Amino acid sequence: MDLITTHKNVDFDALASVFAADLIYKNGLTVLPTSVNANVRAFLALHKDLFPFQRAHEVDQNRIERLVVVDAPKWSRLGRVKEIQNIKDMEIHLWDHHHEESDFNPSWRCTREVGATTTLLVHRLAKDQIRISPIQATLFLAGIYEDTGNMTFPSTTAEDADAVGVLLKQGGDLTMIKNFLRPSYGPKQKDVLFEILKTAQRERVNGYTVTLNTVDINGHVPGLALVVDMLQDILNVDAAFGLFVEAQRDRCLVIGRSAGDSVNIGTLMQHLGGGGHPNAGSALLRSIRVEDVKAWILKLLKGNQNGTVLISDLMSYPPFSVSADTSMKDVALLLREKGCTGFPVTEGNRVIGIISRRDFKKIRKDGQLKAPVKAFMCRKVHCIRSDNGVVEAVRLMVKEDIGRLPVIENGDLIGIVTRSDAMRYYYNLLPD
Numbered sequence: 001m002d003l004i005t006t007h008k009n010v011d012f013d014a015l016a017s018v019f020a021a022d023l024i025y026k027n028g029l030t031v032l033p034t035s036v037n038a039n040v041r042a043f044l045a046l047h048k049d050l051f052p053f054q055r056a057h058e059v060d061q062n063r064i065e066r067l068v069v070v071d072a073p074k075w076s077r078l079g080r081v082k083e084i085q086n087i088k089d090m091e092i093h094l095w096d097h098h099h100e101e102s103d104f105n106p107s108w109r110c111t112r113e114v115g116a117t118t119t120l121l122v123h124r125l126a127k128d129q130i131r132i133s134p135i136q137a138t139l140f141l142a143g144i145y146e147d148t149g150n151m152t153f154p155s156t157t158a159e160d161a162d163a164v165g166v167l168l169k170q171g172g173d174l175t176m177i178k179n180f181l182r183p184s185y186g187p188k189q190k191d192v193l194f195e196i197l198k199t200a201q202r203e204r205v206n207g208y209t210v211t212l213n214t215v216d217i218n219g220h221v222p223g224l225a226l227v228v229d230m231l232q233d234i235l236n237v238d239a240a241f242g243l244f245v246e247a248q249r250d251r252c253l254v255i256g257r258s259a260g261d262s263v264n265i266g267t268l269m270q271h272l273g274g275g276g277h278p279n280a281g282s283a284l285l286r287s288i289r290v291e292d293v294k295a296w297i298l299k300l301l302k303g304n305q306n307g308t309v310l311i312s313d314l315m316s317y318p319p320f321s322v323s324a325d326t327s328m329k330d331v332a333l334l335l336r337e338k339g340c341t342g343f344p345v346t347e348g349n350r351v352i353g354i355i356s357r358r359d360f361k362k363i364r365k366d367g368q369l370k371a372p373v374k375a376f377m378c379r380k381v382h383c384i385r386s387d388n389g390v391v392e393a394v395r396l397m398v399k400e401d402i403g404r405l406p407v408i409e410n411g412d413l414i415g416i417v418t419r420s421d422a423m424r425y426y427y428n429l430l431p432d
């Protein structure tokens with residue numbers, strides 16, 4: 001018999017991989033660890049008959065000839081199933097997408113760094129032309145969608161997208177996925193969220209919009225990360241923080257969420273003694289007043305202790321500019337020579353205007369080319385400071401429909417940041 005199993009805290013990728021493997025290994029016996037994620041538990045409660053499995057203690061070890069491990073690189077992840085590792089001459093097959101080195105010592109493996117282990121199995125099913133039902137296809141879709149963050153995580157590969165195509169062709173149902181993958185938002189989480197929304201404020205810090213909210217909680221409330229996640233969505237801020245105070249235990253749980261490439265929450269939380277990812281993290285602080293925690297976070301945000309890229313990292317310098325008396329003809333020549341679409345116009349070190357290619361449309365007669373640039377320049381100049389974040393620069397460019405921002409320090413021009421600098425940043429093409 002082939003015992004098919006996966007890691008504890010079973011998620012959808014693990015569950016989908018187990019049942020996909022069950023279609024590939026004809027003598028398979030599916031065994032799930034006892035600890036299962038909440039949304040997987042809800043799925044199994046409904047679909048138990050279609051996806052039957054056993055527990056490790058129910059298995060007769062004498063019948064096991066082969067162990068098929070899916071979505072887990074290490075014995076330590078297997079929960080009670082790991083007790084079988086002493087069986088002699090047991091063959092091991094491994095299907096996994098984790099980056100970590102495996103300690104299974106498998107006789108056969110299919111391990112590639114794709115978004116989800118399910119993807120590897122779906123490709124095999126397709127290759128072997130094994131038919132699957134729409135419900136199986138839907139479960140496998142859920143596995144891929146969960147581990148790839150709906151195909152948005154950087155770990156997502158073309159192979160994952162191909163597998164999704166295969167599953168949709170076989171009747172996989174995307175509307176069901178939303179139900180399966182919905183995190184547990186219940187009355188308790190709703191109460192906390194509504195409490196926060198009553199007083200929530202948006203603040204501007206270092207060019208970012210943030211919200212910091214203090215809530216008193218009684219005992220352990222699950223799903224607070226989800227509440228902060230929703231708060232960030234609803235208030236449409238770059239970063240949202242929940243400061244959950246548990247008075248009896250004299251502690252404060254800080255949870256942060258950020259959008260896109262703005263505030264690096266993980267780095268910020270490390271300063272508070274916690275940790276996390278760029279977009280999500282938390283820290284647990286003891287014996288500290290919540291006002292002090294709040295002030296600390298604001299200080300970290302202001303001091304750019306969160307590792308975000310600043311305009312000073314991105315701008316071009318020294319900036320090229322033209323003086324106010326330069327003739328339009330010379331400006332035209334310089335634009336061509338430098339391959340730019342515009343320049344700041346300066347008087348001393350002060351920026352007094354911007355001249356760009358489109359301003360040349362104002363010229364009616366050739367004689368006007370002799371006129372100084374100050375006659376045609378745009379006098380409304382939007383500048384940015386070198387210690388602002390990239391998000392602030394992009395926001396200004398979008399709002400004012402401009403492609404370049406002079407960078408100012410103490411009133412003096414010190415650099416230029418352009419649309420293409422911002423693109424370089426967003427597409428990870430920053431120079432080292």
Ligand SMILES: [Mn+2]
Binds near residue numbers: 013014071097117
């Ligand atoms: Mn996985």
